[in-house]
Amino acid sequence: MTAHLVVQFGERIPELPRDPTLVDLLNGSAGSNLETLAHLLHGHVPVDEIQAPAAAVEYARRLAQRGTPPSALLRAYRLGQQLILRWANDEIARRVADPALALQTSHLLTETSFQYVDAVSEDVMSAYQTERERWLANRSAVQRETVEALVRGDRLDLAATETALGYRLRQHHLGLVLWTAGAETGLADSERLLARLGQRLGAAGHPLFVPRDRDTAWAWLPIGRSAEVDTAAIAEVLASDADGIRVAIGTPEAGEPGFRATHLGAAAAHGVVQLGQLDAPVVSYAEPSVRAAAMLAGDLGATRRMVARTLGDLAHDTDAAARMRETLLAFVEDRESYVAxxxxxxxxxxxxxxxxxxxxxxxxxxxxxxxxDLELALVACRWLGPEVLRAGAGVG
Known part of the structure; x- marks a missing residue:
C-alpha cells in the first residue's frame, strides 16, 4: 500500500519534489501514517491521542524548506485517504458476505480515517508553518548579509555567494527598490508585484527579494543575456497592479559588478524621490535628469546655493514659479523650440x-x-523640490 500511495502521489501531485531524498522521506511518511492508522483501527491508540508520526513531520519540514506549496501536502493526505478507502471497500466487498456487517465496517473505516487525517494534517501543517517561518528568517538573514557584502564590493566566492542567495550572478540584472506607505501587507504586496514584473519582462529565473524594513525592499530581476528592458511594460504593470507601491529602477548591468551597479542606480533614484517627496509610481535611473539629480543630492548645500544664484526669483517654492521652471526646462531641453x-x-x-x-x-x-548651471538648477528643482528651493512669495 505504501508503494502504491507513493506512485500515485508522484503522478497526481506534480508539486511534490521528485528527487531521491524527498521520495525516500515520502515513503517513510506514507508508511508511518499507514502503520499509525492501523494501530488506531486496532484500538491500540485512543482517538484523542493521535499525533503525526515523526517521519510525516520531518517530510512536512523538508517541503517547507523547499518552498513546496502547503496545498500539495494537504492534497497528499486527502488523496491518500481516498485511495485507502477505495482499497478497503474493495476488500470488504470481497471478504464480508453479510451486507449489514460490510456497511458497518465501511462506516467505521470512513469515520476513523477522517478523524485520523483531521488530527494528523493539523500536526503536519503546524510543523510546516513553523519550519517555513524559521527557514525564511534564517535564509533572509543570510541573504541580507550576502547582499550587503556584494553592495559594499567585498571579494566573495562566486559559487558560495550564488548558493547563499539562491540567485545566479553570472547574467544581466535589473536592480529595483520597492517601497510602500506603511501598509500592513506592504512587503508581501511588493514581492507579488516583483513576480508580476518578472513575468511581464520575461525574467530568466526567480527574482531576488530582500526586505530592508517593514516598508522597503531591495530586489533584482534576472534578465539573462540581454541588457534591454522594456520600461513601457514596467509602467503598464505598475499602472494596473501597483496598488500604492512605488518602484525605483536601476539600469541593466552584467555579472557580479553589475549586481552592485544596478542596485546603486536604483538606490540613487529612490533617494531622489524621497528627498523630493515625489509621488511618482516609478522612477528610473536610466533617465538622465534623475542621474543628474542624484549627483546634485550628494551636496545639498552647494546645490541650494547654485539654484539660488542661477535662478534668482525662479528659485522660490510657489506654484507660479514651478510652472515657469517646468516650461523653461522643457524649452531648454527642446533646443529652445516653442513648437516642440x-x-x-x-x-x-x-x-x-x-x-x-x-x-x-x-x-x-x-x-x-x-x-x-541653468539646466542643472532646473533639474534640481524638478526632482529635489523643497530641499533646494527658497520659501517666500517670489514671482506671482
Missing part, C-alpha cells in the same frame, strides 16, 4: 512664449548665460 515645447507640455505656443519670457525676467539673466 508646446507639444510636449500640451500647451499653446503663445502660452509657452509667455511663460518663458516671464521666467527669463524672474531669473534676471538670458538663457544663454550660465546655460549649464
Amino acid at each position: 515645447t508646446a507639444a510636449r507640455l500640451h500647451l499653446h505656443k503663445n502660452t509657452v512664449k509667455y511663460r518663458v519670457d516671464r521666467a527669463i525676467e524672474a531669473r534676471g539673466k538670458p538663457i544663454g548665460e550660465e546655460r549649464l
Whole structure:
C-alpha cells in the first residue's frame, strides 16, 4: 500500500519534489501514517491521542524548506485517504458476505480515517508553518548579509555567494527598490508585484527579494543575456497592479559588478524621490535628469546655493514659479523650440512664449548665460523640490 500511495502521489501531485531524498522521506511518511492508522483501527491508540508520526513531520519540514506549496501536502493526505478507502471497500466487498456487517465496517473505516487525517494534517501543517517561518528568517538573514557584502564590493566566492542567495550572478540584472506607505501587507504586496514584473519582462529565473524594513525592499530581476528592458511594460504593470507601491529602477548591468551597479542606480533614484517627496509610481535611473539629480543630492548645500544664484526669483517654492521652471526646462531641453515645447507640455505656443519670457525676467539673466548651471538648477528643482528651493512669495 505504501508503494502504491507513493506512485500515485508522484503522478497526481506534480508539486511534490521528485528527487531521491524527498521520495525516500515520502515513503517513510506514507508508511508511518499507514502503520499509525492501523494501530488506531486496532484500538491500540485512543482517538484523542493521535499525533503525526515523526517521519510525516520531518517530510512536512523538508517541503517547507523547499518552498513546496502547503496545498500539495494537504492534497497528499486527502488523496491518500481516498485511495485507502477505495482499497478497503474493495476488500470488504470481497471478504464480508453479510451486507449489514460490510456497511458497518465501511462506516467505521470512513469515520476513523477522517478523524485520523483531521488530527494528523493539523500536526503536519503546524510543523510546516513553523519550519517555513524559521527557514525564511534564517535564509533572509543570510541573504541580507550576502547582499550587503556584494553592495559594499567585498571579494566573495562566486559559487558560495550564488548558493547563499539562491540567485545566479553570472547574467544581466535589473536592480529595483520597492517601497510602500506603511501598509500592513506592504512587503508581501511588493514581492507579488516583483513576480508580476518578472513575468511581464520575461525574467530568466526567480527574482531576488530582500526586505530592508517593514516598508522597503531591495530586489533584482534576472534578465539573462540581454541588457534591454522594456520600461513601457514596467509602467503598464505598475499602472494596473501597483496598488500604492512605488518602484525605483536601476539600469541593466552584467555579472557580479553589475549586481552592485544596478542596485546603486536604483538606490540613487529612490533617494531622489524621497528627498523630493515625489509621488511618482516609478522612477528610473536610466533617465538622465534623475542621474543628474542624484549627483546634485550628494551636496545639498552647494546645490541650494547654485539654484539660488542661477535662478534668482525662479528659485522660490510657489506654484507660479514651478510652472515657469517646468516650461523653461522643457524649452531648454527642446533646443529652445516653442513648437516642440508646446507639444510636449500640451500647451499653446503663445502660452509657452509667455511663460518663458516671464521666467527669463524672474531669473534676471538670458538663457544663454550660465546655460549649464541653468539646466542643472532646473533639474534640481524638478526632482529635489523643497530641499533646494527658497520659501517666500517670489514671482506671482
